[in-house]
Amino acid sequence: MEREERSLAPGASEETAVGRRVFAEGHGSVLTDLDGNQYIDFAAGALTQSLGHCHPEVVSALTEQASKLWNVHDSATPRRAELCDLLDRLLPEYLNTYTFLSTGAEVVEAALRVIQAVAPPGRNRIGALRHGFHGKTMGSRMLVHWDIGNQAFAGNSVLGYSPYCYRCPLELEYPSCGVRCASLVRRHISDKPNVSALVFEPVLGAAGVIVPPPGYWEQINDACRDNGVLLVADEVLTGGGRTGTFLASEALGIEPDLVTLSKGMANGFPFGVLAGRESILRSPESATAGSSASTYASNPLGIAAAAATLEVVERENLTERVRTLGAVLEEGLRALHSRYDVLGEVRGLGLLYGLEFVRDPASREPAPDIARAVYTHALDMGLRVSLGGHILRLAPPFTMDRTLIEEGLAILDRSMARAVSDAPALPDRPVTAMGDAAR
Template sequence: MSEQELSTGAGLNEIEQMDKEYVFGTWSYQKEVSPTEVVDADGVRFTTADGDEYIDFSSQLMCSNLGHSANEVADAVTEQLRRAAYVAPSYTTENRARLGKKLAEVTPGSLSKTFFSTSGTEAVEAAIKIARFYTGKQKIISRYRSYHGATYGSISVTGDPRRLKAEPGIPGTIKAPDPYAYGSTLDPMESVEYIDEMLELEGDTVAAVLVEPIVGSNGILVPPEEYLPRLKEITHNHDALLICDEVMSGFGRTGEWFGCDVFDVEPDIMTMAKGLTGAYQPLGATTVTSEIAEYFEENMLCHGHTYAGHPAAVAAGLAAIETYEEENLIERASEVGEYLGKRINDLVEKHPSVGEARGVGLFHGIELTKHPEKRVPFGEREDKISTGSTVVDEVSATAAEHGAYVANMINTLIIAPPLTITEEEIDEAITAIDAGLEISDAAMEH
């Protein structure tokens, strides 16, 4: 798309033009916003106004875990809306109570009591406040390659470059290195010991360490098996809490209910959204251990929203979890995920511009490089907040021309299809990515 097209919106239909004129695009220089109208979505596919059909290989924003035809979830929402569209949070609904109980069952260990909100970022805001109230301490350690949301607390604990435009942010946030063997100078297990030293040097002032058990939008970083257990040990040795942000890695994405289940670790606080309803409604959840829950019997939980536990949203959450269970989608993600992993390995072997592929279940990243030995990236961290497109964007665009929507972040293609995807549909999308990777192969340094 030319610069001229970018600024005038040429090539957009009437609805897309109207949208561009009246609605802000997120995380964008507005001149570059070019919305595509989606008119239909079914199974793992969606269709745009000009009739093009795409396999949704990233579940939109890694959230449509149930695909686009979970009618039982849609029915549960409409049924609740007709019965009672809204009640204040001091009332309850059957769906809210049952969803709270269900989350206590599917989350690990003694995680048992939930605060409901409407998004991932709100789930993280609640986690930060709860950790501060409970420990009486202020600081939160999080990591550089992380995304925890756009509102002020969450963007302050976010490490990725989008934070920089919002700084200085809230006080008391500190960043730690990441378990990123491919791109960091520190070995992943050295990085966790570094956090131990940080906790030591901060004295007894850290309320919590907040991590995505498997980093999502910052590149699908899968830590070694021992990393998360060691991190929990370290945090508890320093009387700090471990918060696992499962907004992206939760609800079957990894082939387990939650990312922390891959490592058999029970956090003190867990945040959820996205797959919690399969994106059929906006819903966030912050679940805490019974010990933390008990603290708030005699201490005020000084937090709330008008839409905390919105009846339609919790109806979607309960119906979504029942669907994961009834259709065995968590186990399915693990099985189909093995096939996906094999097909991604085929791409690694064929394309020299693939630096590394990482992943588990139906949660994979393909990191690109201009130069495999020197590991020079095509996309830099600053690109995330600059104008223009990168070679990685062109790879995604070419995959789209071949029929697959694949999100990317900085230097990595993010592969996270609905858990309902079949092997044949995986093959189709892999063929489209194969075509996209010809672009990065051709752009390599020699």
């Protein structure tokens, strides 16, 4: 690590900077570092390893493809049609047209190009949600008004309220609020005839796994339909079964026109999919030559990894397994929530959860130092989670067994107990939470 630091630019993720581990191997749900220490991986890589590390079928598919063909621009290759057939079976029937790219942010940018191409004259603005995260490219940053330094790139986006009930910006309480945040988003959509699309995360991931309450998406979904506004679901994190349905949109009753997918689709191998309605992605405006091409578009290696991953997801009915294991995870986390006052809120769906740490339940003041201590103690005890500011995110592989889930929960319990007992001696260093820059 000292050798690396002489050459690498700073700016690693907070979990990497705090954890300071050199991971050498990963198999299934377990990581091994260079010193031979092992860790249950509740973060599944970068919330990407749906099937765990080095799943044999994905390794075999990649190895076989690597010996045959790596890149021929976006030309047809044998497995691309197979992948299209797989997606036809796994995605809602109306999302039947696809573009294959490399990363989540690249897919979001592709969706933005499609929106701009098909938007009627005068509809030159795009809606997005506060606390949202769609990537680090300029277009994705502009959606959520994420400025860097003295550079402001707000663009034409209009921000609506996200369903962050625990920290309601309107200082209301659910359900007596009548889901006021949704009605304000609906007003943006209905009162602004220049809005062409709403780009959103069904469950806001980087902000701390913010799950909308009943009534939120029902209002917004209907308003978009009634006003000719495209619904663009960013399911880079949630897509592929992470929340117990192949798309989180399905669980929440949303019918998006476009969907962006990446992280878990190829079990962590760089790959992304833009899925959409045929009427949009095959329209003359969006289907001009080169509009869905890029250097690594339809990369044969990515296609091989994605096809192998999704074949396992389908054959082994892993979305049902996610729901089963998710119930075990939720029960254990609710028990921790009842025991530790510093654990302000637990929220999630399936195998995706966020733990929000606070100084005390009354003030709800964010406590990044406590979250950092829990993360560090858990890592020292053999559990890896995802750290960002005062929030820990959990996203175990779909293939993890119940015993490891329970062992991980026990480690979390011990790490919280130790963090609470050490809390008075902890330095109070301000840390920017995940997504703060985008807020």
